[in-house]
Amino acid sequence: MARIKPQTLLLQSKKKKGPSRVSIPTIVLYCAVLGLVMLSMVATYRHWSRRSMEQTSAGLKFEDVGATANTKKYDLPGYAIMNTSKGNIVVELFKDGAPEIVDKFLDLCQKGHFKGMPFHHVIKHYVIQGGESKEFVTTEDWTSKGKLRGQLVTSPKHEAFMLGTSKNKQDSKSFELFITTAPIPDLNDKLIVFGRVIKGEDVVQEIEEVDTDERFQPKSPIGITNVVLKHEI
Known part of the structure; x- marks a missing residue:
């Protein structure tokens, strides 16, 4: 069996390199972008949720005022x-x-x-x-x-x-x-x-x-x- 020379083994090991490591600055950047996206989604959800509640409250308030006025008129002794x-x-x-x-x-x-x-x-x-x-x-x-x-x-x-x-x-x-x-x-x-x-x-x-x-x-x-x-x- 022929022996493999050390130079050949060195060349083969260089060709079979593992995955390259991600640098720390890149990780920090990814985390920052992800955080901004999450904050934006939360803010959007809160905005539309608050708007929906205000519209509902306004509608209920209008109906209650009308109902109170009608009830007051109806309840007056005759x-x-x-x-x-x-x-x-x-x-x-x-x-x-x-x-x-x-x-x-x-x-x-x-x-x-x-x-x-x-x-x-x-x-x-x-x-x-x-x-x-x-x-x-x-x-x-x-x-x-x-x-x-x-x-x-x-x-x-x-x-x-x-x-x-x-x-x-x-x-x-x-x-x-x-x-x-x-x-x-x-x-x-x-x-x-x-x-x-x-x-x-x-x-x-x-x-x-x-x-x-x-x-x-x-x-x-x-x-x-x-x-x-x-x-x-």
Whole structure:
């Protein structure tokens, strides 16, 4: 067997070199690039995730506001029970026809504003009036208009047993209450109707039968003892 010379072995070993080693700077560069790519992906994910959540929250907030407004309007009491010394008068409130007046009336009811309110003017076949002020029109106007009411065209809003308040007393310190006992179209310019009596018409008629003096003021105290609000009757 022929012997291989040392020079030949050296040449063969040089031809069979193993894989070349990667330098440290190259490894550091690769790691840096990979880190930047990862950071970019994380930032992109967070951006789109936050945007999606904000859009969802905005949509929910809008829906909640609308739902709250609708719920508030729906939950407003639609009826008031006036307790008087003669009995109870049940009134249906015109929430759509006179919303601002109804809101004020409900607010005053919750504050107990009408507890102990007297009916200080009672005119038979015309109107009963309660509130702080004891003047609405002069006595002569009341009687003359009462005589003329049959000659005027009536309005459905101002039929008998309607609940109204004075257009001239719209402040936070006073609130006049009027319950008509006959059609009163001649008071269209003075009254805002915001409800109607649906039960207790006999109580209204009993109140208008009380004895009064020459100024239509009841000789014996009579008025509202309390008001109870109801959603349904």
